[in-house]
Amino acid sequence: MAQNQPEAGTVVSPSASASAAEPEPGAGESAAPQLSQLARRDPADTAAKGAVDAPLVIIEYADFRCAYCAVFTNEVLPTVLTDYVESGLVRIEWRDAPVLGATSPDAAIAAHAAGAQGLFWEYNAALFATSPTSKTNWDSEALLAIASSIPELDVKAFTDALDDPAHAQRVAREAQESTRIGVASTPTFVVGNTAVRGAQPLAVFREVIAQELAAVGH
Structure with missing residues (x-):
């Protein structure tokens, strides 16, 4: 996987289906499955937010050292949650894409350790609020400091969960x-x-969400 990020201001056509992001067909398959089939809709997934039976699923592939991921979380996600997830129209599923260095997986593990307490998204928000970059070093001290900033989180249980394989x-x-x-x-x-690539503005997400909801009769 190329370890790069889109340039700020890059615009992706919301009507363009991303063939590059579609799985390759396996033996005996005549065509790649639709992207929507990547959704898990697992009620036990602590890194998902929204109704399991929501008509639309948004999957986010992200890295906790990614500055553009932070832009989305800080500037766009709150409105998506308020306008679409809380209304039952959209479910969001996080996927780890730790491409930016050695401590990217460590930060992802820490987020899932918080998720063991039902606080994945709180840890996600607290981490991205620090405006990380690809040069951010998520060592154990920094990850523990993030955990300590979340009032609801049991830091001792979090620390133990970091070692859960x-x-x-x-x-x-x-x-x-x-x-x-x-x-x-x-x-x-x-x-x-x-597929939408990069930290696109809210208007782009609104347009894509509207077209995808219309496609499923909403």
Whole structure:
């Protein structure tokens, strides 16, 4: 996977389906499956937010050292949550795409350790509020400081959960998935059957969400 990010201001046509992000057909398959089939809709997924049966799923492939991922989280995600997730129209599923260096997986593991307490998204928000960059070093001290900033989080349980192999296995599995489907930069989004690359403005997400909801009769 190329370890690059889109330039600020890059615009992706919301009507363009991203063939580069579609899985390659396997033996006996005549065509790649639709992007929407990447959605898991797992009610036990602590890194997902929204109704399991929401008509539309947005999948975010991201890295916790990615400045553009932080832009999306800080500037766009709050409105998406308020206007679409809380209304039951959209479900958001996070996928780890740790492409920017050695401590990217460590930050992802820490987020899932918080997720063991149902606080993945709180940790996600607290981490991205620090405006990380590809040069940010998410060492254990920094990750613990993020945990300590979340009032609801049990820091002792969080610290113990960092050693749970299930979290490292999940991060590794999702890194492989993002490589397999051709995610070449972060953030990359799969909105229904449309891929959106980069920290696009809210208006782009509104347009894509509207077209994808219309496609499923909403």
